[in-house]
Amino acid sequence: MNGRTGVVRTAELRANGLTDWQIRKAVANGELAAIRQGWYAVPAADRSVVDAVRRGGVLSCVSALKWHGAWVPPDSRQHWRVPRYRLDSKSCHGYGASPPVDGAVDSVLAAFGCAARCLPDESLVVVADSIINKKLAELADLRGELSVAPVRVRELLGRCDRRAESGTETMARLRFQSRRIHLQIQVYIPGVGRVDLLIGDRLIIECDSVEHHTSRANYADDRRRDRRAVAKGYLVVRLTYEDVLFGWEDAMADILAIIHRGDHLASSLKT
Numbered sequence: 599m600n601g602r603t604g605v606v607r608t609a610e611l612r613a614n615g616l617t618d619w620q621i622r623k624a625v626a627n628g629e630l631a632a633i634r635q636g637w638y639a640v641p642a643a644d645r646s647v648v649d650a651v652r653r654g655g656v657l658s659c660v661s662a663l664k665w666h667g668a669w670v671p672p673d674s675r676q677h678w679r680v681p682r683y684r685l686d687s688k689s690c691h692g693y694g695a696s697p698p699v700d701g702a703v704d705s706v707l708a709a710f711g712c713a714a715r716c717l718p719d720e721s722l723v724v725v726a727d728s729i730i731n732k733k734l735a736e737l738a739d740l741r742g743e744l745s746v747a748p749v750r751v752r753e754l755l756g757r758c759d760r761r762a763e764s765g766t767e768t769m770a771r772l773r774f775q776s777r778r779i780h781l782q783i784q785v786y787i788p789g790v791g792r793v794d795l796l797i798g799d800r801l802i803i804e805c806d807s808v809e810h811h812t813s814r815a816n817y818a819d820d821r822r823r824d825r826r827a828v829a830k831g832y833l834v835v836r837l838t839y840e841d842v843l844f845g846w847e848d849a850m851a852d853i854l855a856i857i858h859r860g861d862h863l864a865s866s867l868k869t
């Protein structure tokens with residue numbers, strides 16, 4: 599079996615001791631489905647992987663990165679890669695020579711190479727941050743993968759920060775930095791703990807991920823941290839996933855109002 603994809607080659611089935619007759623029987627019983635010449639899937643197989651293999655390709659780009667556990671922006675489209683000679687407008691490909699299409703899911707690096715061509719600038723930095731934060735690959739490896747990409751794309755990796763703990767945090771950071779708002783990342787505040795972003799001296803920005811607010815323990819912990827931070831003279835703005843992804847203009851307007859008043863500066867901070 600190919601990892602946890604649920605997709606397997608005939609050669610792997612044979613290597614595991616199955617005869618051709620047993621394979622045919624498994625297909626007849628519904629225990630395996632033939633998805634392409636030489637490839638089979640179990641009923642519980644990952645649908646996105648099955649679709650990519652059925653198309654003669656390999657799951658790649660944003661879809662493969664998500665499969666490997668990287669944080670990717672919401673995207674309903676499936677991303678796959680096919681051999682160069684079969685390239686069409688729906689499949690993804692990276693810069694330079696393509697790695698062989700010989701598996702069911704691309705490696706993190708091959709998938710990132712495709713994503714560099716498929717994603718807008720901000721999303722590419724978000725995905726790169728997640729890859730290095732989750733130790734799926736090193737930043738140097740990502741640079742190597744983009745060695746033949748245009749300079750503009752390669753330079754995006756200079757904006758990465760391995761400390762970012764969520765995609766929403768990276769997005770917020772990049773948007774503040776693009777407005778030249780001075781901030782620090784993952785700052786430790788005694789009595790409070792590490793906060794995602796600190797603007798100026800005392801404006802804390804916490805960025806919730808989708809999973810984060812589903813936990814009751816996180817909910818209680820967040821309120822306790824916020825209370826302590828305010829008691830010490832900090833201001834806390836907590837941004838939800840929806841704020842960052844779908845309501846950024848409103849969120850930014852509120853944060854700019856705080857900054858324009860100078861309330862992010864140290865006047866009432868108690869350390």
Ligand SMILES: [Zn+2]
Binds near residue numbers: 658678691712713
């Ligand atoms: Zn793609």
